[in-house]
Amino acid sequence: MNSNSQCKGRQSLAFQKDVYIAGSSSIVGKKEGEGPFGTFFDQVVEDPLFGKDTWEEAESAFQAEAVKTVLEKTKMDKSEIRYIFAGDLLGQAIATSFGLMEFEIPIFGLYGACSTSGESLMLSAMTVAAGYADHVLAVTSSHFASAEKQFRFPLEYGNQRPLSATWTVTGSGAFVVGTAKSKIKISGVTTGKIVDYGVKDSMNMGACMAPAACDTIYQNFMDFQIGPEEYDKIVTGDLGFVGHDILVDLLKDRGYDIGDRLTDCGMTIFNDEEQDTHSGGSGCGCAAVMLSANFIRQLEEGTFKKILFVPTGALLSTVSFNEGQSVPGIAHGIMIERC
């Protein structure tokens, strides 16, 4: 191990220094712009097609815009970015391939469902801490319409949604992770395992993912020999209201009552009662844009000193679901703090 990093316990790494989030961006759709964090996103795109012909091309456009925006904000040229770690929810990650091709940067395609924003930040931090790059990009996206088309029903059906269903966030977040000192650093990571409690309801993904979130948060505490008091906030990705309550119970069973330290990007990105989003927002864009527009901002402002960012993923496809498989979950933990 190089002197900048240390293996911790069974699933974690600690970075002693030098892994900073130099900047981030959040590009969202109209509905997200109408939510409680609307004024904090870098850009609210009113046209859900973003001027393109298809939902998939639109999602790619959100990714490209997120990258351009973070490069502008950090005053960096694309030639200074050595690698991109990126992914999305669509089959064969086409939003990523077509969205990021134009930048001509060596790329690692990732898939971890809605945990991908965590996976991309984790591999970015590992790559920078190892000295393999001065700066890399972590990029993820989701789009309500491309996700509904992929996983559920054509929008034109106007199908009813159960109260446990989440609303896929239209948006993309991009993060420059690098060695140049900034206010925000990634100090450690806990890589998740796939956890399957046998839940088979794809309209209740919170319940599918909560056990994985519990596993990763608990393992983070064990590996670093810390408790919830280490963090000002523990931020899950898109458990939504249903999954959040399950996670609270599961953590209590393991001896941790983390109470109001626990929050969830999906629960907070929309004003649920007014915006009719049921269990909350979801998608790998959800956690990414909320990390950028809310949590990193609050770390920079000093409201928080340290958070554990735990995006959660539900590992299913329409094929696995239709064939009667369960929906396993995965969650990755990223320790982000103010320097």
Next chain:
Amino acid sequence: MNSNSQCKGRQSLAFQKDVYIAGSSSIVGKKEGEGPFGTFFDQVVEDPLFGKDTWEEAESAFQAEAVKTVLEKTKMDKSEIRYIFAGDLLGQAIATSFGLMEFEIPIFGLYGACSTSGESLMLSAMTVAAGYADHVLAVTSSHFASAEKQFRFPLEYGNQRPLSATWTVTGSGAFVVGTAKSKIKISGVTTGKIVDYGVKDSMNMGACMAPAACDTIYQNFMDFQIGPEEYDKIVTGDLGFVGHDILVDLLKDRGYDIGDRLTDCGMTIFNDEEQDTHSGGSGCGCAAVMLSANFIRQLEEGTFKKILFVPTGALLSTVSFNEGQSVPGIAHGIMIERC
């Protein structure tokens, strides 16, 4: 950068020491077993369903069997593996999620189409060289029937295949990458960019991927200031006969006549004339099982001293294809040598 590694040029890393392939496994289907390398694979599974109910579950079973086999061959317990880097071709990588869940190892899901075997080995090597793990697993798979169902036509249609089409390999390869000295080491990697020449024919993926292979091979030469004579073989993944010829021409245009140093896993895994596989084999299982059963074996036996393994991926989905998008390619280069 830690002392064991060095950034090379624009896209490459050199590992000075300590990154070994401790062992590998190859589990293939009946047709692959009937090909010229049939006797070299660890296991030929006659039943294409591998005792399961669906093609996707069967593909998962190939992955699980590949992992069990490589753990047996290396006499390792799953608890000694710190991370898995894995992926497959199916939407939302379900073959991987359901295939590897049982091992309860922290996992990074990857997607790089048929280049995923290279991506998984590359991230494995980077992780080990950085000291983040003593041993990790790189696992990929593909399955003829699950891929045809995903990307082309139901098998029951009995559709005709153009001569440029490839035959998706049924199989999975797994590699233990770690610090324990073995005969085979990974000495460097060149990460690929997405390259799009605008080819739109999903039945001619070789043509879509050849420009990316050329780009990565050329960049490997530039970054390390070497030429083709550095390698006994340059092994592309699944360009097939059509893509191979294009790659030879593209490299000639850049001043390199690499002639019979160049070989392709897809071109060689089947006996094309007898097995009616047209342009050759493909799929992220193809390059993985051929690397394990043929190239690593020949490195161990001393036939080769050093190879450049360049699995290639065609970045498309049925959605992107049906919406008229081109098929961009990506290729990653892994420098593998006998110690």
